Amino acid sequence: MDYEQFADKKCRELxxxxxxxxxxxxxSSYQHWxxxxxLALLRLYNDDIDQLYLKYIPIGTFSLTSETWxxxxxxxxxxxxxxNSTLDVMEFGLENDYPKLTAGTFSGDEFDCWEFTAISLAxxxxxxxxxxxSEKLQSYLLITAVLDENSREVIxxxxxxxxxxxxxxxxxxxxxxHLNLEYPKGFEEAFETYxxxxxxxxxxxxxxxxxxxxxxxxxxxxxEYAEEFAKIKLVCEYCYFELKSFNCR
Numbered sequence: 001m002d003y004e005q006f007a008d009k010k011c012r013e014l015x016x017x018x019x020x021x022x023x024x025x026x027x028s029s030y031q032h033w034x035x036x037x038x039l040a041l042l043r044l045y046n047d048d049i050d051q052l053y054l055k056y057i058p059i060g061t062f063s064l065t066s067e068t069w070x071x072x073x074x075x076x077x078x079x080x081x082x083x084n085s086t087l088d089v090m091e092f093g094l095e096n097d098y099p100k101l102t103a104g105t106f107s108g109d110e111f112d113c114w115e116f117t118a119i120s121l122a123x124x125x126x127x128x129x130x131x132x133x134s135e136k137l138q139s140y141l142l143i144t145a146v147l148d149e150n151s152r153e154v155i156x157x158x159x160x161x162x163x164x165x166x167x168x169x170x171x172x173x174x175x176x177x178h179l180n181l182e183y184p185k186g187f188e189e190a191f192e193t194y195x196x197x198x199x200x201x202x203x204x205x206x207x208x209x210x211x212x213x214x215x216x217x218x219x220x221x222x223x224e225y226a227e228e229f230a231k232i233k234l235v236c237e238y239c240y241f242e243l244k245s246f247n248c249r
Contacts, residue, residue: 003098007115014118014129021128025052025146033132034169035141037079038196038237041157042130042141053154056130056141057085059120062113065136069112074104079238081196089116089123113140156198164236173205173240176212177231179247186210187247195241205240208232209247 001009022028030044030052040058045051058072058080072083073090093101100112101119117129117140124142132139147154161169178185190206199205208216212230219226235243 003096003100006096006098007119010118010122011115014114014121017121018128021143025128027052027128027130033130035132035139036157036170038081038170039153039157040080040082041147041153042132042143043157044130051149053147053149053151053157054130054143055145055147055153056143057120057124057126058083059086059117059129059140059142060113061140062108062110062138063136064138067107067109068105069108069116070105071116079195085124086120089120092119092123110138113138116140117142162234162236164239167236167238170237171199171205173235173237174207174232175235175240175243176208177233178209178211179207179243181242181246184247184249186213187244188213189244193241193244205237206232207240207244 027044029046030050031046033042033044035042035056037058040056042054042056043051044054058078060069060071061075062069071086071090072078072080073086075083090102093099100106100108100116113131120126120142121129124144126142126144127146128143130141130143132141159171162172163169179187186209188208188210191203193205208230212226215229216222216226222230
C-alpha cells in the first residue's frame, strides 16, 4: 500500500475515534488549555475551574510561520520524557519506505499534520488527539489516558509554578545575577540536576557562576555579602537548563 492510501485509511479511522473522544470527554466544552512538558500532562479547563487532566505523547509541531512540520523525536526543545516513543513511527516509516515518517522536519501543511497524528495513534495507541494552538505554532498531542485529580502526577502538576514570557508556566528555579546567554561564566549547582528530574519537597533548582562560587568559599558559605554579590533571581526551569547548557561550555 502506498503512503497516500495508508494515510487516508488511518485518517478515516482517526475521525471515528476522535468523534467518540470529543463526545465522551466533552473536549469542546473547555475554553483553555495548558500543558506541562516535563510531566507530559495536558490540562483543559474553564474559568469556573471545571477541568480535565490528560496524559499525552507529543507527536510533533507545525510552524504557521514557516509552514514546517517537526517530529518530536527530532525537536531538541521538546522536554517530554516520552517523546522518543515517536521513534516507533519513524521505524515503521523505514520499514515501509514512507519518507514523511522518517525525516525530522520538512515543509508541509495542516493536512499532513493530521495524517501524521492519525498514523501515530495507529502505531502507538491512544484514546484521541488534541491540537494545542498558539499564535505561531501548533502542537499535536496523542492522548493516552485521563488522570484523576488526586493522582500523584496531577498533584505534582499543580505545585507552585512560575510564568515565563518565553516558555510559559513551569517549575521555579534560582540563578545568580551574572548568569546569562552572552558568554559562559561557569555553572555551580546546589546539587547535580537534569531535565525533568523529580525534586524533593524542600528542593529547588539553584545555580551560580564561578565568581559567585569564589566569593561564597571566601565567606565560608552564603554570608550576607555573598548573597548580595550573587543577587539571586527567579527564572523558570527551562531557562535554567538553557543557562546550564550554555555556561557549562
